[in-house]
Amino acid sequence: MKRGSRHSIHNRLFLLFLSSMMVLLILVSVLYYQKTTSIIHSKIGDLAEKNISQTVGLFDLLLEGYDSITKSLNSNYELLRLLKERDGEQDVAVSVINERMITNILGAVYYSRDDIVGIHVVTNEGKLYNYEKRFAGVVDVNYASSDWFRKLQASSGEMVWLGLFKSSVINSLQEEPVFVFGRQLYDLSNYRKIGVVFIETSPKPILSALSNVTISPNSRVYIVDKQSQVIASTEKEEGQMPVFEGLPRPRGNEVVVDRQTDQLLVAAKARMADWTIFGMTPKADINAEVVQTREHLLWVILAVVVVSTLLASIISRTIASPMKLLIREMKQVEMGNFRGMVNVRSFEEINSLVLSFNRMVFRMDELIERMTLSSISEKNAELQALQSQVNPHFLYNTLDMIYWMLDERENDRLGRVILALSHMFRYSSDWQEASKTTLRQELDQMRHYMTIIESRLEGRVAAEVEVEPRWLDVPMPKMTLQPIIENAVKSGLEPLGAQRSGRLRVYAEADEAAGELRVVIEDNGVGMDEQMVAGLRESLSGSSAGTEADSGAMTSAVPVRRGIGLPNVHRRLMLLFGEPYGLRISSKQGEGTTVMIVMPLPATPRTE
Helix, strand or coil, rough: CCCCHHHHHHHHHHHHHHHHHHHHHHHHHHHHHHHHHHHHHHHHHHHHHHHHHHHHHHHHHHHHHHHHHHHHCCCHHHHHHHHHHHCCCCCHHHHHHHHHHHHHHHHHHHHCCCEEEEEEEEEEECEEEEEEEECCCCCCCCCCHHHHHHHHHHHCCCCEEEECCCCCHHHHHHCCEEEEEEEEECCCCCCCCEEEEEEEEECCHHHHHHHHHCCCCCCEEECCCCCEEEEEECCCCCCCCCCCCCCCCCCCEEEEEEEECCCCEEEEEEECEEEEEEEEEEEEHHHHHHHHHHHHHHHHHHHHHHHHHHHHHHHHHHHHHHHHHHHHHHHHHHHHCCCCCCCCCCCHHHHHHHHHHHHHHHHHCCCCCCCCHHHHHHHCCCCCCCCHHHHHHHHHHHHHHHHHHHHHEEEEEHHHHHHHHHHHHHHHCCCCCCEEEEEHHHHHHHHHHHHHHHHCCCCCCCEEECHHHHCCEEEEECCCCCHHHHHHHHHHHHHHHHCEEEEEEEEEEEECCCEEEEEEEECCCCCCCCHHHHHHHHHHHHHHHCCCCCCCCCCCCCCCCCCHHHHHHHHHHHHHHHHCCCCEEEEEHHHEEEEEEEEEEECCCCCC
């Protein structure tokens, strides 16, 4: 390809790609901005509606609690009796006792809630009973002429919510803000008025509930009664209050959201007090997030323009190079070199072709390496087995003869040991079908081994096997369990000595999500520290990487467990089932060690 024509293609592709990206970018940016603005306004409206609904719920719950307090006082027969008796009592001593009992009843109610500041009862005879947080007994003598007291006297038993006051309505020394409510007290036997009860509480729970409505620092929340009078608000300083006449008010349990003015208005009705809660948020606060989104979008557009320019240049320059690299690598594979890999980034069709080629070469190389390693490992195992078979038939016959001689002399214990040893020799020396044993045969070999160990250690070690019958015929490499069991006994359980009895537990568990069958061998031996566990895992990792990690290789890393050959077991499992499988080891010093043999889960396990 000539240089001039190459530059011509580059220029055309560059302009085409860049112009297409710019048109698409502008279109997407406009649509994105409009959609984002709409979503932000909608979400803020939904958030405001949700907040005010939750606030009304909390507010009603709070007022229901206050209502139940006054009802409990009005239904207290003892309190009503004492109030009537003291109004007509002439004996001063009895009157003082009655007054003390009334105060105790009020005190019990006072301490039932943390937000109560004072409880006051005024009888029709003008007698006043108080239980307050502080300054008890200081009474404003003009309380009877105040508007709030007239409202209480004019009520007919219903709850009267008097609202928020800057200070106590009856105690002139109590200057902290209070929320006041009350009701008439009636004699329940003849339904005659006895007096009024009103309670002063801390306004913090109400103001805290109102603060949930705010969605920005400049949001304002008001509680307004039917006459559009402000009962409470989140305004810290008194100023010009909004005009609530003409504002939309909710009906029943509905929530009103109004976006027609220069601010977002949400309103909901408090069921208990027939009050309306208004939340007002300036639209400037809402649009602040939109402005921030617009600024971010401009920066993104600028970055995309720069990236698009770079991509147009790179794509136009590399349109032909991927095919050349692919052809060159195919020639290397033809000569037997499977280690190469083509790394290109081009059109989708070329990328797919290159990816398929790399995957094919990688699988071929992996298959050849696995077959080679499997063949070497199997030959080494066969060689070791042949070296250990010194006239095995003669050894079997000799062991059988010793067993029968011991049986004739009724030495059952030593006979069982000899018989177990004979079975072990037969199993370990038969390598005609080395990779076709089953979990059942491995467990039998383990039981023979434990017969010898339990006899030698005189009951200090016990083995427990819990494997479901459906897993007994699962195939696995030969001589997999015994090295692990031997390792657990020699390095984990024997060092316990007489401290405690050793326990060895073998069980199987299936993980269908991971597709794994795990044969778990755990002991309660001395365990290993973190450094020894790390060394053992490193030796297993070395064996999976292709190093010959036998017992000698483990000596420096894990001196306590040398000579057992766990890396050999791990490697044979990987060669038979693949890299995700093998041994997994965990241990805690002083608690024991757990070794898991991880194999693929059979598709259709047999059941017996």
